[in-house]
Amino acid sequence: MGVTLALLSIMVMIPLASLVVFTAKMDFSDIIKVITRPRVVASFEVTLLTAFIASVINAVMGVILAWVLVRYNFPGKRILDGMIELPFALPTAVAGISLTSLYADSGWIGGIFANMGIKIAYTRIGITIALIFIGIPFVVRTVQPVLEKLDPLYEEAAGILGASRTRTFWKVILPELRPAIFTGFGLAFGRCLGEYGSVVFIAGNQPYETEITPLIIMSELQEYDYSSATAIALVMLAAAFLILFLVNLIQIRNSKILKGGH
Amino acid sequence: MSAGNNQVISREGTTEIHAQTAGSKAVKIILISVSVIFLFVMLVMPLITVIYEAFRKGLIPYLEAISDPDTLSALLLTLEATVIAVVINTVFGLFAAWAISKFRFRGKKLLVTLIDLPVTVSPIIAGLIFVLTFGRQSIIYPLLESIDFMVVYAVPGIILATVFVTFPFISREILPVLEAQGTDEEEAAALMGAKGFTIFRRVTLPHIKWALLYGIVLCAARAMGEFGAVSVLSGHLRGKTVTLPLQVEILFGDNKFMPAFAVSSILVVLAVVILIVRSIVEYIGKRRGEK
Amino acid sequence: MYIELKNINKSYGSFKASDNVNFGIEKGRLVALLGPSGSGKTTILRMIAGLEKPDSGEIIIDGKVVNDIPASRRGIGFVFQSYALFRYMTVFDNIAFGLKVRKLNKQVINERVTELVRLIGLEGFEKRYPSQLSGGQRQRVAFARALAPNPQVLLLDEPFAAIDAKVRQELRKWLKDMIHKLGVTGIFVTHDQDEAIEVSDEIIVTNKGRVEQSGTPIDIYRNPATAFTSAFFGVTSELKDYKAFKSFDEVDEYDKAIVRPEFVKITKKTEVQKYKSSAVEGRVETVEFRGNSIEITVSCNGSVFSARRSLDEPAVEVGEIVDVFIYRIFITHGDSVKLLKNNAIREETVVI
Numbered sequence: 001m002g003v004t005l006a007l008l009s010i011m012v013m014i015p016l017a018s019l020v021v022f023t024a025k026m027d028f029s030d031i032i033k034v035i036t037r038p039r040v041v042a043s044f045e046v047t048l049l050t051a052f053i054a055s056v057i058n059a060v061m062g063v064i065l066a067w068v069l070v071r072y073n074f075p076g077k078r079i080l081d082g083m084i085e086l087p088f089a090l091p092t093a094v095a096g097i098s099l100t101s102l103y104a105d106s107g108w109i110g111g112i113f114a115n116m117g118i119k120i121a122y123t124r125i126g127i128t129i130a131l132i133f134i135g136i137p138f139v140v141r142t143v144q145p146v147l148e149k150l151d152p153l154y155e156e157a158a159g160i161l162g163a164s165r166t167r168t169f170w171k172v173i174l175p176e177l178r179p180a181i182f183t184g185f186g187l188a189f190g191r192c193l194g195e196y197g198s199v200v201f202i203a204g205n206q207p208y209e210t211e212i213t214p215l216i217i218m219s220e221l222q223e224y225d226y227s228s229a230t231a232i233a234l235v236m237l238a239a240a241f242l243i244l245f246l247v248n249l250i251q252i253r254n255s256k257i258l259k260g261g262h
Numbered sequence: 263m264s265a266g267n268n269q270v271i272s273r274e275g276t277t278e279i280h281a282q283t284a285g286s287k288a289v290k291i292i293l294i295s296v297s298v299i300f301l302f303v304m305l306v307m308p309l310i311t312v313i314y315e316a317f318r319k320g321l322i323p324y325l326e327a328i329s330d331p332d333t334l335s336a337l338l339l340t341l342e343a344t345v346i347a348v349v350i351n352t353v354f355g356l357f358a359a360w361a362i363s364k365f366r367f368r369g370k371k372l373l374v375t376l377i378d379l380p381v382t383v384s385p386i387i388a389g390l391i392f393v394l395t396f397g398r399q400s401i402i403y404p405l406l407e408s409i410d411f412m413v414v415y416a417v418p419g420i421i422l423a424t425v426f427v428t429f430p431f432i433s434r435e436i437l438p439v440l441e442a443q444g445t446d447e448e449e450a451a452a453l454m455g456a457k458g459f460t461i462f463r464r465v466t467l468p469h470i471k472w473a474l475l476y477g478i479v480l481c482a483a484r485a486m487g488e489f490g491a492v493s494v495l496s497g498h499l500r501g502k503t504v505t506l507p508l509q510v511e512i513l514f515g516d517n518k519f520m521p522a523f524a525v526s527s528i529l530v531v532l533a534v535v536i537l538i539v540r541s542i543v544e545y546i547g548k549r550r551g552e553k
Numbered sequence: 554m555y556i557e558l559k560n561i562n563k564s565y566g567s568f569k570a571s572d573n574v575n576f577g578i579e580k581g582r583l584v585a586l587l588g589p590s591g592s593g594k595t596t597i598l599r600m601i602a603g604l605e606k607p608d609s610g611e612i613i614i615d616g617k618v619v620n621d622i623p624a625s626r627r628g629i630g631f632v633f634q635s636y637a638l639f640r641y642m643t644v645f646d647n648i649a650f651g652l653k654v655r656k657l658n659k660q661v662i663n664e665r666v667t668e669l670v671r672l673i674g675l676e677g678f679e680k681r682y683p684s685q686l687s688g689g690q691r692q693r694v695a696f697a698r699a700l701a702p703n704p705q706v707l708l709l710d711e712p713f714a715a716i717d718a719k720v721r722q723e724l725r726k727w728l729k730d731m732i733h734k735l736g737v738t739g740i741f742v743t744h745d746q747d748e749a750i751e752v753s754d755e756i757i758v759t760n761k762g763r764v765e766q767s768g769t770p771i772d773i774y775r776n777p778a779t780a781f782t783s784a785f786f787g788v789t790s791e792l793k794d795y796k797a798f799k800s801f802d803e804v805d806e807y808d809k810a811i812v813r814p815e816f817v818k819i820t821k822k823t824e825v826q827k828y829k830s831s832a833v834e835g836r837v838e839t840v841e842f843r844g845n846s847i848e849i850t851v852s853c854n855g856s857v858f859s860a861r862r863s864l865d866e867p868a869v870e871v872g873e874i875v876d877v878f879i880y881r882i883f884i885t886h887g888d889s890v891k892l893l894k895n896n897a898i899r900e901e902t903v904v905i
Contacts, residue, residue: 003357004373007350011422011429012376015391022394061300068297072290080297082541086305088480089533089540091487093507094526097514098308101315101523108307133304153637156604161651162625162702165286171650175641194384197489197507201514214386214490221390221494226399233387240382258640260684 022230034231042208043216044235050124050212051192054131059185061132062139063177069140070147084137092134092197099130100201122204127212130199131192138191139184146180147173179254186247190240312530315523327524335501336509337528339417340486343424343505347485348478350425355432355477360466362433363440364448380429388426389494392419415497420505423491428481435477436470443469472547479543483536487529554613555580555738556601556706561610563596563762570596571607572762578755583732583739585749588759589785594742597759598708601740602631614706627706630699630737634711636691638683644670644694645679651702669697672731689720696728700735707732709741713748725752746786750774758782776892780808780885787813790858797854798879799831800896804886811883817860818878819849821869831897832878837869853877 023031034040069081087095101107104121105114113120120126150173158168196214203210213236220229317324327333358377362370380388396406396413406413413419451461467474489507496503498512506529513522554577563571570593578584586594599605601612603624611618619627638647648669652662670676673693683691692712699707712728713721729752732739743749749756750770757767758781766778777783784791795801795810819835820826835853842848846861849869860877862869869875882893 004354004361007354008358008373008376011354011426012379015395015426016379018395018400019391022399061297064293065297065300068293072294074294078541080301082537083301083305085537085540086309086533089483089487089536090309091489091507091510091526091529091533093489093510094312094487094529094533095308097510097522097526098311098315101519102307102311108311109303129304133308136301136304151635151637153633153635154639156624157631157633157637157639157698158650160602160604160624160629160631161698162654163650164654165289167654172639175639178641190382194386194490196384196386196493201511214384217386217390218494221393224398226394226397229390230394233384233390236384236387240384244382257682258684260682 019230019233022226023234026227026231030227031231031234034228035235039207039211040213040216040232043211043213046124046127046210047193047213048239050127050131051189051195054128054135054192055185055189057128057132058135058188059139059181061136062184063143063181065136065140066143066147070144084140087134087136092195093201095133096130096198096201099133099198100126103129103202121202122206122210124210126202126204127199127210130202131195134195134198135188135192138188139181142180142184142187143177146177150176179250182250183247186243186250190243193236193239193243309530309534312523312526315519316527318523319520323520324524324527327521328528330521332501332504333506333509333521333525336504336506336525339420339504340506342417343421343492344482344485346421347424347428348481351428351432351481352474352478354429355434355436356474358433359436359440359470362437363443364445377430377433380426381431385427385488385490386494388491389423392422392426392491392495414495415499415503417503419495420492420503423495424485424488427488427491428484431481431484432474432477435473435480439470439473440466472543476540476543476547479536479540483533483540486532554578555615556740557611557613558597558601559611559613561597561600561607561612563593563600563605563607569593569762571600574610574759574762574764576757576764576767578738578740580738581733581736582754583729583741583752585753585756586740586742586759587744587746587749587756588765589744591761592759593762594744594759595710596762598710598740598742601706602629602708603627604631628704629706629708630702630704632692632695632699632707632709632712634714636683636695636715638691638695638698640683643680643682644675644686647683647694648697648701650698655702665701669701673697687720688716689724692716692724696731700737705737707737707739709739711743712741713743713745728752758785760785777883777890779888780890781888783883783885783890784809784811787815788859789813791856792854792858792882793856794854795882795884795893798833798882801879801882801893802896804884804891804893807884807886809883809885811885812858812879812881814848814859814861816880816882817851817858818880819851819860819862819869820876820878821867822874822876824867826876826878828878828895828897829876831895832876834874835877837871837873837875840869840871851875851877 065084069077100121103110103113103126105111105119107121110120118125120129154172154176155168158172163171194214196212196218199212200215203212203215205211205215213232217229217232217236220226220232316327358373362374393414394400395402396419397403398414400406411418413422447465448461451465456464486505487507488505489511492505493508493511496505496508498504498508500512504512506525510522510525510529513519513525556578558574558576561571561574562569572593574593574597586597588594596605600607601614603619603622607620612620614627614629624631639650642650645666648666649662652665657665666679670679673696675690675693675697678686678690683694686694692715696712709728713724716724725748741752753770755767756770756773758765758773760781766773766782768776773782774786777786783789789811790813792798792810792812796803818826818832819837820832826832833853835851838850838852838857840847840849843861846863847866847868848859848861850857850859878895878897880895880898884891884893
């Protein structure tokens with residue numbers, strides 16, 4: 001118990017407390033001034049938009065991947081399954097430079113799109129792709145166990161009642177997966193909002209265009225402007241907590257439906 | 263018979279409706295193709311790119327790039343930080359999981375939330391809070407200065423950041439196993455006169471060893487790859503406070519692409535090894551669990 | 554015959570779930586598939602439903618071979634053992650599911666669901682989720698959901714297994730009345746013989762993937778056709794040596810001698826025993842109050858078996874020596890069974 005609390009204090013509580021102490025010393029109007037700077041606001045927009053799109057794409061792909069991994073048998077399935085965690089294992093910086101060179105106009109994939117007149121690296125599309133990479137495991141790994149445990153009886157019941165496969169999926173299976181999808185989506189979204197390593201290389205970091213919020217914090221820190229960095233960080237923390245809160249809310253609602261109570 | 267037979271059915275997984283809902287052949291082929299293409303483009307191609315770019319100019323330049331003194335010192339620092347993070351978090355993870363699962367006390371939920379906090383905040387913010395704690399504007403800065411112990415832009419900062427971002431990894435893996443197990447066996451052992459450490463080694467450890475190993479693997483993976491938080495605290499002093507991921511950043515920023523990918527290739531290999539170990543540990547753990 | 558199974562075989566790996574199953578069911582009947590765990594009764598039900606495909610043989614519903622017709626087009630309703638109510642749908646949506654699938658217009662669906670909700674007595678519960686219902690209520694919803702598309706056949710897998718004993722009694726009667734009222738053909742699976750006897754018009758006894766016997770409950774009870782049925786049906790005890798009991802014909806070869814409580818008459822030494830000369834002495838081992846009778850186990854000639862006495866008769870006590878007279882015995886040999894009557898009462902009419 002003592003060891004637990006001591007380590008927890010040194011590693012988590014004291015640093016957090018220093019954030020609180022530092023914030024308390026700041027003027028509220030200063031905080032507002034910092035976070036309403038057009039460049040900062042633009043970075044919020046870029047970060048939120050790209051993180052949202054990436055997480056939506058990951059939610060859809062996550063369900064498809066989980067479905068394929070649970071319901072189908074095919075050669076190489078185990079490899080595919082093991083690969084899902086790669087974004088957790090691969091250092092973000094490596095992912096960042098690799099995606100950058102892959103999606104740059106001279107890269108293998110970027111080149112194909114460049115011919116069609118679409119630039120990927122150094123645009124918001126590039127940021128989104130890096131965030132998709134980072135977020136792949138979340139939805140797959142939350143949906144997969146739910147799908148594995150899903151009682152086949154529900155599908156049999158729907159089948160006997162005359163439902164088509166498509167209808168059974170949308171009306172019976174998807175509602176069962178929905179809480180897990182939202183949880184995975186929330187986790188991925190939260191992760192994407194704070195992501196730095198994989199994004200900085202491919203983003204191009206053009207102010208107002210492709211500059212993400214973590215990068216702004218980073219540059220404020222490099223200029224020793226700790227107050228601005230902290231102010232912006234507070235907004236990000238608030239966003240992260242809001243997401244966690246919403247995820248919890250969904251789970252509470254869900255357990256109400258499943259466990260009864262009025 | 264229903265019980266026995268349902269088991270047969272679910273094990274085979276081939277009831278008529280189930281087969282139907284799993285979809286027609288066309289749907290199956292489309293979905294598998296979509297998945298394979300998606301993972302190939304998003305995960306495999308980046309790996310291939312790293313290896314391809316690293317060996318683009320041949321083996322000799324590759325070897326030169328990875329034996330660069332700065333790179334080697336970065337490798338050493340990464341290993342140092344990783345080992346320390348794994349050791350501290352293993353100790354913490356064991357104590358924390360044990361305390362949480364075996365005792366009842368107020369504020370348990372808060373404790374769990376606090377432990378999980380480091381993975382939910384952005385790595386940049388993780389770096390920021392350590393700068394605020396130990397940096398120039400901190401209350402304890404004069405004290406640190408007087409004993410000549412630098413955290414920000416120094417090795418201790420890097421290590422702290424690494425420990426922080428991997429903080430919950432091990433306790434999180436052990437906790438569910440310990441909670442499922444309860445305290446009966448420990449109490450039985452204690453009644454028979456076993457001492458604390460003996461109980462841990464003989465009774466508790468066998469239960470949690472696969473979860474522990476899995477947690478260590480995850481922790482190591484994250485520790486060696488951490489970029490954002492370390493980046494904030496590093497100051498990028500070449501040969502001194504640069505870890506492998508930071509070295510990749512520096513080289514890439516200097517337009518030294520080939521060496522950047524060469525260094526990356528080391529991390530890619532480590533990542534793949536970790537994934538394989540993870541799969542094996544998980545597989546064995548699952549099989550043991552079933553028995 | 555409305556539903557017919559002809560030479561049905563089905564295996565799971567080396568496990569033979571159905572071994573040349575044949576039977577027919579007339580329209581409008583409520584039939585119980587009765588058998589112990591692993592006897593193949595659920596597999597039969599699932600094959601009729603189209604949830605499983607037989608390896609060989611024909612399933613005929615209303616004159617058509619339905620082997621290749623998918624479950625959704627066989628015109629059947631199915632009530633699952635655990636009901637499989639859609640957890641994220643309200644009572645209304647669960648019942649309406651099979652109607653919406655058929656793309657009926659909204660008003661028709663509303664009317665039909667309202668009618669069914671009234672039928673199952675759950676007015677006012679339409680907006681509840683399954684988790685907010687009791688076990689009995691869930692079962693009724695499952696029943697209504699299966700009936701919504703107007704199936705001609707209703708299949709029920711252990712329909713009362715998940716309900717507590719008190720409500721079960723009430724639901725059994727309700728289900729029986731309901732099925733007869735609606736005129737559908739019903740088949741339900743059960744391992745509980747009381748349930749089968751009470752609810753069904755006809756019982757099909759299964760064992761080890763085979764059909765042992767079928768007939769009305771009373772017929773099967775009185776005249777078990779196989780060794781299995783004679784031992785499975787009723788509360789049965791085995792006699793170690795039936796020849797030690799007086800005035801039975803001798804049978805050369807036999808495997809088991811089986812008695813049911815109602816075959817045994819126990820009289821206190823102080824009471825009159827009409828067939829005293831054919832009775833033997835036994836010792837009372839246990840006495841238990843069963844609500845409407847007293848159940849007694851006696852040990853007698855090395856066998857221990859049960860008997861009943863009415864509540865009106867004088868009480869017997871544990872350890873008491875009593876006269877035991879056995880009216881009849883089932884003698885099994887291989888698969889066959891033979892009823893032996895006590896010769897002492899051969900010429901008289903006996904009421905059991």
